[in-house]
Every structure is written in C-alpha cells, then in structure tokens.
Amino acid sequence: MNKELLMNVLSKNGIENLRPPQEKVLKEGILEKDKNFIISIPTASGKTLIGEMAFINHVLQPSKSQNNNETGDLEFLPSGKKALFIVPLKALATEKFDEFREKYNKFGLKIGISIGDYDSKENLSRYDIIIMTSEKLDSLMRKKNTTWLNDVSVVIIDEIHLLGDKERGGTLEIVLTKLKMLPIQIIGLSATIGNSEELATWLNAKLVVDTWRPVELKKGLYHPDENKVDFYKIEDYKVVICENGKNKECKNLKNYGSSKSEISNLILDCIKSSGSCLVFCSSKRNAVSEAKKNDLTKYLKETEKEELAEISSEILNILEKPSKTCEQLSECVKKGVAFHHAGLAMKQRKLVEDAFRKRLIKVICCTPTLSAGLNLPCRRAIIRDTKRFDGTGFSNIPNMEIQQCIGRAGRPGLDPYGEGIIVVKKSSEVGDNLYMLRGKPEEIYSNISNKKTLRIFILGSIFSGEIVSFYQLKQFMKNTFYAVQYGDYEKIVEDIKDEVIFLMENGFIEYGFEFDNNLKTDYKVEKEEKILNYVKYSNEELKPSAYSINNISFDENGNLILGNSKSAKNVNVKNTKNEKKGKKYNYEEYELIKDKSTTFKSTKLGNVTAQQYIDPLSAKNISEGILSISKDKIDINDPRSISDVEKRMLYFMCKSTELRPLLRVNKYEYEDLVGEMMAFDFNDCEEYDNICTYKTSKMIREWINEASETDIFEKYKVEAGILNYKIEQIKWISHATREIFRALEMSGTFEEFNCDTSIKTFIKKTIEDLQLRIEYGAKSDLVELLGVKNLGRVRARKLYNSDIKTIADIATKKELVVKSIGKIAYKVFEELKIPYDDIIIDNKDIKISSLDKKPKKIQKTLDNFF
Ligand code: ADP
Known part of the structure; x- marks a missing residue:
C-alpha cells in the first residue's frame, strides 16, 4: 500500500491530514512491511493512529474490481493477513475495541478482543485485528491449536515502555523476543524514555522520536502560599529564558x-474559563479527600446540576447496597467533582469518565493510574503530590509518570493550550519539583530475571515444545533485551537453573532424553537424578575429569553414548552428529554437549499449569494443599468436614501469587487470626505472609457466603474495584485448581498417597462446588438460578426464599416471581423465553401487560436497571 491508498482509507474515518510525527514515520518507511519501528512521541499526539496506519497496510488491500469514480474514492477489502494490537490493561482493550470496530467494520474487517480466561476455547481465527494483553498473547503462543497466528503479519505494542515494569515487563520481553524471530513487523508505541535507542537496537527497529504536540503544553509550579503559578519554558529537558528575559513567567x-x-484557587481559575482539571494525588484516600474539599455547585448551570444529580443517583444504585465509597462519590458528583481510583467498580469509573468527557464533571481527583493510557484529556493537569508511599517509605513518583500525567493537559480543538502544573509543598522542594517538570525520563531495564516470569516462561516453552533443552533456553536468552542491556546473558543462567530445578523438584517437568523407547526405566530414572544433580551442582560436578570419564562418549556415527558399561545404550542426540569418537573435549565443549542433550518435557501437572497460565509456584501450593487434605482423616458424613475442607482449600488457593497483593493484617487482628488458623491446624501461622493469606481467604469466604460489597468494605476495608479484581483472580485460580486435581488424579498421585477413594471424591466435589460458588459469589443452592443472566445473587436469593428454586419454578410461579423481584421479572421472562402477557407487572410507575404496550419512558427506566 502506498501513501495515497492509506490516506484514502484514513479519510473514510475523517482523517484528512497527517500530523508531523505521523508524516515522519511514513517517510521513515512504516509501510515497508519488514521494517520494525519504535515510536516515541508525547501522549495524545496521535500514536494510536500510527498503529492504525501500520495495520491498515497489512490487513486491507484495494479491491481489484475498482470502478474508479471521480471522487477518487476506492473500495478496500480484507487482505487475509492479521494484526495484533497489544495493550497493557483490559480497560484499554475495551476502549480500543470499540474504537476500531466503529472505524474498521465498514471495510469488512472483523475486530476481536481477547481478554478473558487464559484457557478459553474462543475461536480467534475469524478476526482480522485482535486486541489483547501481552499475557494473553504469551498464553496463546504456547497453544497448539493457534495456527491462525501464522497469518499475523504485524503486531502493534501500545505503551511498549512497560517492558520496564517490575511485575509484568518480563512477560512482554519474552513475547517480543519470540516475535522478533518471526517474519512479523513490530511497531512499538512508547512514551518518552531515557534509552529508546537501546530498545530500538534490540528490536532491530527504526527509532522515531518527536516532541510535537497537538496543543501547546505550558509547564508550571504552583505556590499555594503566594497563590501564583510560575510557568517555565523548557526545551531539551532544560529551562530556557522566557520572552520577558527571565527564566519564568509568573501568573x-x-x-x-x-x-x-489548598489548591481550590488553582482549580477554580481553570473552571471559570470553561476548563477542566485532573488532580493527581498520591493515594486513593488523598484522591477522595481532595475531591470532597471542592464544591463547584456555585459554578454549575441548572441543566448541568440536573444531569449530575441523575449520574449521582446512578452511582448509588450500582452495587447491591451502596457502600461508603458510592455515597462519597455520589455526593461529590452532585457538586461537579469526582474521584477516580482502582477502588471504584468498573461501572462507576465509566460513569465518571463519560461525564468528564461531556464536561459535566469538571474536576477528577485521581491516582496516577488514570494517566496510564486512558483517553481523558483536560485543560489543566495538576500534580498535587510528587511522592507516594512505596511500602516502606515515601519516594518520588518517576519522571516518566509525571510527564504522562501532565501530558494529559490540552484538549485538541477545545483548549488553546494545556497546563501541566506541579504543586510546591515546601519551598525547599522547588529544585526537585523543577527537575520533575523538566522531565528527563528514566531509562527502562529488563525485568526478565523476575523469578515468577522465568518460571512461567520455562514451563510454558517446555510444554509447547518451543524449547526442550538447557542449550535452547540459553540461546533464547541471547536474544532478549536483557542480553543487549547487560552485554551478555550469562548472569541470568544461574537464575534459569534455579527455576529449572524448582520445576523438576516439584514435578512440573522431567528429564526427557531422546532415549530409544526400549531403554529400561530404572536406567532412565538414574539418569534423571544425575541430570538433576548436574543442573544443581554443575559448577562442581561438571569438571571434565569428573564428568567425561565413563559417562559420555561417542560412537563412530557421532551418536552420544551414555554410561560406561557394555550395556550402555546409544542415544541419538540432535546436533551432535559431527562429533567424533576419541576426540578430547574441553570444558566448554562438554558443557555444550551436555546442554544440548539435556532435554526436558512437561508432566501432567506441568501441562495443566502451563495451560491454565498460572504461576508454577501457585500450582505447587495448590497441589500440595490437595494432597495434605487427602492425607487427613476426613469424616465425609460430618457436615463440618465440608466446611473445613472448603476453608482449607480456599486458603491454599489464596497462596497463589496471582492473588497478590494480599490483604494486610494489623496488630489488632493479628492474634484473633492466628487463633483461627491454629484451630484449623494451619501450622504455618508464624509467618506474617500466611496470616495475610488467611485473611484474604476469609474475605473470599464471606463473598461466597453472600456478604455484600458494602459489608466486605466495612469489615475488610476493601473497595468494590479491588474486591472485583480479587474475585476475578480467584475465579481463574479456582478453575485451575479443578484442572490440577484432574492432573493429580490422572497421574495416580492419590493412589501413591493411599488416599481413600471416598475421600478423593469428597475433595473433588468440594473443589467443584467452590468453583461454582466463586463464579457466582453465592452459596451452592443458588447456582441454577444464577445461570439466568442479570438476575444477580441478591435477587436470586429473594426468589429462593420465596420457594422459587429452579428455572422451572420461575415458569410456573410467575406472579410470585414478580412479587419477589419486581419489574426486573420482565427481563427474566424475556431471557428465558417465558411468555408473560398474562401477567401484569404493577407497581407505582409501571403497568405492563404486553410487550407492545410498553411506553417509552418505562423502557428507559428499565434500561437503567442493567
Ligand atoms: P496517543 O495514543 O498518542 O495518546 P491518540 O492516538 O489517542 O493519542 O490521539 C489523540 C487524538 O488525536 C485522538 O482523538 C485521535 O483521533 C486524534 N488524531 C490523531 N491523529 C490525527 C490526525 N492526523 N488528524 C486528526 N486527528 C488525529
């Protein structure tokens, strides 16, 4: 595709001209399909469109049968190639999905989104553009039925600088290392970072850096005592002299x-001239307290007040029972202000974001998470706090984050300029604040040596067969960003060994020489032990003298021979064909031969762990938990046993690293929790971490016993957004637990442990029940009713208490259903295709006797319910 064709496509989406950085990437050759790119330009300057330009080039082609009309309007068709768009957050995936659907469905392109379960059987092959997270791509790349990945010819990575993220950066690095070995164009969209050249070198990519912004950004420091802002002119991370001849302009x-x-003057100054503000605070609590301090009622129009009052009441109705957070948010919203942080439920966040975009809400006080990619521009971005608590003390927020926050300022077409302002707390901090304002970005570092990342990666690649030997693992590391950054990869070899040992010792992988099948099993076992020792102590054991004599030699054909006795078997090891018998090998050569011949394969436990995409450490805790329960003397006829096994199982599940961070335990609850743990025979209650695990499992228990979000907040101080996240994670883990149980069953592990069949069945049933209850957040008796979409556990319980316990009951006791749950009954009947024109749903403002007579207003009221 050439520029003209590209512009033809873009113009159909209202883009007539490219912005300077977009022109630049075009000139640098983004339409050459084998050229990788790293694009580092400021927030909101049009990075996404650069990604679009790249995928248009791959997934669309001009139709051959063009009846070229005079307007030059061309027809385009899908080319059959696929594009992946990788985003860091699920929320962003949804945003991009909606955007791309609206823009590209008209070309016949199918847009997909894949953010659900890691082991889901979804069929992604029918999509042309698929949006997903890097973890999702990682999990797909190890699956065997994803041949459609071969049709992917371009991958766009949004926010590629997150490679530097301690928790998740490693996975992105692994995915990129794999991608760069394939014939796929890689387009990395990045915020400004200190070492973008290094990143580009690694990916063999052309680097495009530009500081162009669609709206000018003024940067300043606000001094609350003097109620003034000093604006500085900054170029190349340096303050330059302003037009007035000084180094700052004072307002x-x-x-x-x-x-x-303290900052209300700064906020009002912006609101009065029809601007909107984002106020970045260091913590959720600060965001709430700052929002509460501001009341804009005086400055709102009557119509705005009405609309805000509606949103405010919607916020109150989102949860089963309004929590304190809902009440606080609802109060703030009435006054034209909101707070926004990870504690809010998804629907609350969306209401706030939409109202801000519509300029109804004038100010959002938020944590810097809002700066990470969500498209929410404002006139004035205020950094209220430049430090935050990092678990041990207060530290400066990284410059890169500060720049992303202030970069939100300036709405194209709406604001003459944007203002990014840092609030000066103490005069002694002016220097530091100015340094932040100048914004020299930090460098990013590889995080591939993160133990969890390595464990997941090694097991995943052995499972998929991508990597089978130590040698290949090392070869892989040669291609990582780590190797580019540190000049070699040797430092990481020890870490890899540790994780290989972990995986072997815990039964995830086993040593799988390419033995011929006639080899005696005991011989194999012996070799396995040797190799385990080799991996463990290779530095001592692998001295050529200790290793070469008797243990390894070659036959005439270059095949490796193991063992020294006459009965030793030939082992055909790949890549050793040219080695000659009698040759003396030096240490490095032996090392190489050994690495090449040390092949691994994953066990049944390893397979499910890799398939479920969970941390092997979590799988270890879960399988050990299952086995420890199976060794107990459980009286399966005693109802208390069910609850005991359930509690213990949940505890082991909550040990999973996926559930982190755990709830923290304070000194007032410490003793009670330890007491409870001891009553359950949890003898590991001495470690603080385990007590936190127990507390977390207790909270989940409350959830599946139908406690409301508000009750949970009151007891555990966990807000709806965080609770929802934990529930999502535990759902995933509970599903994996069921699979792990199956793997143990299939491997005959219970028999090895002499576990009674009835106890095994009992544990299995407990795990299955738990999975369902976690899925629905309810006791098991509600499971059938909860299968009805939108019923929700509170209404399901109401029905159950009115003796409507099954779907058949709903059909036969329609009036009772209406009486129990009111107008929502109408939706339920519709969903279950139960005719209901014989029923009159009658309450204060609704009278429906058939679908046709539904007045419009009622429809609206009903819609608000969902
Ligand atoms: P970034 O990803 O860099 O933060 P976006 O890609 O979201 O920024 O772009 C910000 C806004 O600019 C979007 O609304 C986008 O549609 C618009 N935009 C991008 N490029 C152009 C262009 N060439 N002409 C007009 N609008 C554009």
Missing part, C-alpha cells in the same frame, strides 16, 4: 474565597 491567581483545599 498571579484570583482568590476565590476561603476553601478547605
């Missing part, structure tokens, strides 16, 4: 009267 603000907030 004195009006005093809008006394207020509880």
Whole structure:
C-alpha cells in the first residue's frame, strides 16, 4: 500500500491530514512491511493512529474490481493477513475495541478482543485485528491449536515502555523476543524514555522520536502560599529564558474565597474559563479527600446540576447496597467533582469518565493510574503530590509518570493550550519539583530475571515444545533485551537453573532424553537424578575429569553414548552428529554437549499449569494443599468436614501469587487470626505472609457466603474495584485448581498417597462446588438460578426464599416471581423465553401487560436497571 491508498482509507474515518510525527514515520518507511519501528512521541499526539496506519497496510488491500469514480474514492477489502494490537490493561482493550470496530467494520474487517480466561476455547481465527494483553498473547503462543497466528503479519505494542515494569515487563520481553524471530513487523508505541535507542537496537527497529504536540503544553509550579503559578519554558529537558528575559513567567491567581483545599484557587481559575482539571494525588484516600474539599455547585448551570444529580443517583444504585465509597462519590458528583481510583467498580469509573468527557464533571481527583493510557484529556493537569508511599517509605513518583500525567493537559480543538502544573509543598522542594517538570525520563531495564516470569516462561516453552533443552533456553536468552542491556546473558543462567530445578523438584517437568523407547526405566530414572544433580551442582560436578570419564562418549556415527558399561545404550542426540569418537573435549565443549542433550518435557501437572497460565509456584501450593487434605482423616458424613475442607482449600488457593497483593493484617487482628488458623491446624501461622493469606481467604469466604460489597468494605476495608479484581483472580485460580486435581488424579498421585477413594471424591466435589460458588459469589443452592443472566445473587436469593428454586419454578410461579423481584421479572421472562402477557407487572410507575404496550419512558427506566 502506498501513501495515497492509506490516506484514502484514513479519510473514510475523517482523517484528512497527517500530523508531523505521523508524516515522519511514513517517510521513515512504516509501510515497508519488514521494517520494525519504535515510536516515541508525547501522549495524545496521535500514536494510536500510527498503529492504525501500520495495520491498515497489512490487513486491507484495494479491491481489484475498482470502478474508479471521480471522487477518487476506492473500495478496500480484507487482505487475509492479521494484526495484533497489544495493550497493557483490559480497560484499554475495551476502549480500543470499540474504537476500531466503529472505524474498521465498514471495510469488512472483523475486530476481536481477547481478554478473558487464559484457557478459553474462543475461536480467534475469524478476526482480522485482535486486541489483547501481552499475557494473553504469551498464553496463546504456547497453544497448539493457534495456527491462525501464522497469518499475523504485524503486531502493534501500545505503551511498549512497560517492558520496564517490575511485575509484568518480563512477560512482554519474552513475547517480543519470540516475535522478533518471526517474519512479523513490530511497531512499538512508547512514551518518552531515557534509552529508546537501546530498545530500538534490540528490536532491530527504526527509532522515531518527536516532541510535537497537538496543543501547546505550558509547564508550571504552583505556590499555594503566594497563590501564583510560575510557568517555565523548557526545551531539551532544560529551562530556557522566557520572552520577558527571565527564566519564568509568573501568573498571579484570583482568590476565590476561603476553601478547605489548598489548591481550590488553582482549580477554580481553570473552571471559570470553561476548563477542566485532573488532580493527581498520591493515594486513593488523598484522591477522595481532595475531591470532597471542592464544591463547584456555585459554578454549575441548572441543566448541568440536573444531569449530575441523575449520574449521582446512578452511582448509588450500582452495587447491591451502596457502600461508603458510592455515597462519597455520589455526593461529590452532585457538586461537579469526582474521584477516580482502582477502588471504584468498573461501572462507576465509566460513569465518571463519560461525564468528564461531556464536561459535566469538571474536576477528577485521581491516582496516577488514570494517566496510564486512558483517553481523558483536560485543560489543566495538576500534580498535587510528587511522592507516594512505596511500602516502606515515601519516594518520588518517576519522571516518566509525571510527564504522562501532565501530558494529559490540552484538549485538541477545545483548549488553546494545556497546563501541566506541579504543586510546591515546601519551598525547599522547588529544585526537585523543577527537575520533575523538566522531565528527563528514566531509562527502562529488563525485568526478565523476575523469578515468577522465568518460571512461567520455562514451563510454558517446555510444554509447547518451543524449547526442550538447557542449550535452547540459553540461546533464547541471547536474544532478549536483557542480553543487549547487560552485554551478555550469562548472569541470568544461574537464575534459569534455579527455576529449572524448582520445576523438576516439584514435578512440573522431567528429564526427557531422546532415549530409544526400549531403554529400561530404572536406567532412565538414574539418569534423571544425575541430570538433576548436574543442573544443581554443575559448577562442581561438571569438571571434565569428573564428568567425561565413563559417562559420555561417542560412537563412530557421532551418536552420544551414555554410561560406561557394555550395556550402555546409544542415544541419538540432535546436533551432535559431527562429533567424533576419541576426540578430547574441553570444558566448554562438554558443557555444550551436555546442554544440548539435556532435554526436558512437561508432566501432567506441568501441562495443566502451563495451560491454565498460572504461576508454577501457585500450582505447587495448590497441589500440595490437595494432597495434605487427602492425607487427613476426613469424616465425609460430618457436615463440618465440608466446611473445613472448603476453608482449607480456599486458603491454599489464596497462596497463589496471582492473588497478590494480599490483604494486610494489623496488630489488632493479628492474634484473633492466628487463633483461627491454629484451630484449623494451619501450622504455618508464624509467618506474617500466611496470616495475610488467611485473611484474604476469609474475605473470599464471606463473598461466597453472600456478604455484600458494602459489608466486605466495612469489615475488610476493601473497595468494590479491588474486591472485583480479587474475585476475578480467584475465579481463574479456582478453575485451575479443578484442572490440577484432574492432573493429580490422572497421574495416580492419590493412589501413591493411599488416599481413600471416598475421600478423593469428597475433595473433588468440594473443589467443584467452590468453583461454582466463586463464579457466582453465592452459596451452592443458588447456582441454577444464577445461570439466568442479570438476575444477580441478591435477587436470586429473594426468589429462593420465596420457594422459587429452579428455572422451572420461575415458569410456573410467575406472579410470585414478580412479587419477589419486581419489574426486573420482565427481563427474566424475556431471557428465558417465558411468555408473560398474562401477567401484569404493577407497581407505582409501571403497568405492563404486553410487550407492545410498553411506553417509552418505562423502557428507559428499565434500561437503567442493567
Ligand atoms: P496517543 O495514543 O498518542 O495518546 P491518540 O492516538 O489517542 O493519542 O490521539 C489523540 C487524538 O488525536 C485522538 O482523538 C485521535 O483521533 C486524534 N488524531 C490523531 N491523529 C490525527 C490526525 N492526523 N488528524 C486528526 N486527528 C488525529
């Protein structure tokens, strides 16, 4: 595709001209399909469109039968090639999915999104553009039925600088290392980072850096005592002299009267001139308290007040029972202000974001998470706090994050300029604050040596067969960003060994020489032990003298021979064909031969762990938990046993690293929790981490016993957003637990442990029940009713208490259903295709006797329910 064709496609989406950085990437050759790119340009300058330009080039082609009309309007068709768009957050995936569907469905392109279960059987092969996270791609790349991946010819990675993220960066690095070995064009979209050249070198990519912004960004420091902002002119990370000949331009603000907030003058100054503000605070609590301090009622129009009041009441109705957070948010929203942080439920966040985009909500006080990619521009971005608590003390927020926050300022077409302002807390901090404002970005570092990342990667690649030997593992590491950054990969070899040992010792992988099948099993076992020792102590054991004599030699054909006795068997090891008998090998050569011949394969436990995409350490805890329960003397006829086994099983599941961070335990609850743990025979209650695990499992237990979000918040101080996240994670783990149980069953492990069949069945049933209850957040008796979409556990319980326990009951006791759950019954009947025109749903404002007579207003009221 050439520029003209590309512009033809873009113009159908209202893009007539390219912005300077977009022109630049075009000139640098983004339409050459084998050229990788790293694009580092400021927030909101049009990075996504660069990604679009790249995928249009791959997935669309001009139709051959063009009846070229005079307007030059061309027809385009899908080319059959696929594009992947990798985003860091699920919320962003949904945003991009909606955007791309709207823009590209008209070309016949099918847009997919894949953010669900890691082992789901979804069929992605029918999509042309698929949006997913890097973890999802990692999990897909190890599956055997994903041949459609061969049709992918371009991958766009949004926010590629997250490679530097301690928790998740390693997985992205692994995915990229694999991608760069394939004939796929890689387009990395990045925020400004200190070492973008290094990143580009690694990916063999052309680097395009540009500082162009669609709206000018003024950067300043606000001094609350003097109520003034000093704006600085900054170029190349240096303050330059302003037009007035000084190094700053001072703007004195009006005093809008006394207020509880130190920054309210700064906020009001912007609101008064029809601007909107984002205020970045260091913690959730600070975001809430800052929002509460600001009341904009005086500055709102009557119509705005009405609309805000509606949103405010919607916020109250989102949860089963409004929590304190809902009440606080609802109060703030009435006043034109909101807070936004990870504690909010998805629907609350969306309401806030939409109202801000519509300029109804004028100010959002948020944590810097909002800066990570969500498309929410404002006139003035205020950094209220430049430090935050990092678990041990207060530390500076990284410059890169500060720049992303202030980069949100300036809405194209709406604001003449944007303003990014840092609030100066102490005069002694002016220097530091100015340094942040200048914004020299940090460098990013490889995080591939993160133990969890390595464990997951090694097991995954052995499972998929991508990597079978130590040698290949090392070869892989040669291609990582780590190797580029540290000049070699040797340092990581020890870490790899540790994880290989971990995987072997815990039964995830086993040593799988390419023995011929006639080899005696005991011989294999002996070799396995040797190799395990080799991996463990190779530095001592692998001295050529200790290793070469008697243990390894070659036959005339170059085949490796193991063992020294006459009965030793020939082992055909790949890549050793040219080795000659009698040759003396030096240490490195032996090492190489050994590495090449040390092949691994994954066990049944390893297979499910890799398939479920969970941390092998989590799988180890779960399988050990299952086995420890199976060794107990359980009286399966005693109802208390069910609850005991359930509690213990949940505890082992909560040990999973996927559930982190755990709930913290304070000194007042410490003793009670330890007491409870001891009553359950949890003898590991001495470690603080385990007590936190127990507390977390207790919270999940409350959830599946139908406690409301509000009750949970009151007891555990966990807000809806965080609770939802934990529930999502435990759902995933509970599903994996069921699979792990199956793997143990298939490997005959229970028999090895002399576990009674009835106990095994009992544990199995407990795990299955738990999985369902976690899925629905309810006791098991509600499971059938909860299968009805949108019923929800509170209404399901109401029905159950009215003796409507099954779907058949709903059909036969329609009036009772209406009486129990009111107008929502109408939706339930519709979903279950139960005719209901014989029923009159009658309450204060609704009277429906058939679908046709539904008045419009009622429909709206009903829609608000969902
Ligand atoms: P980034 O990803 O860099 O943060 P976006 O890609 O979201 O920024 O772009 C910000 C806005 O600019 C979007 O609304 C986008 O549609 C718009 N935009 C991008 N490129 C152009 C262009 N060439 N002409 C007009 N609008 C554009």
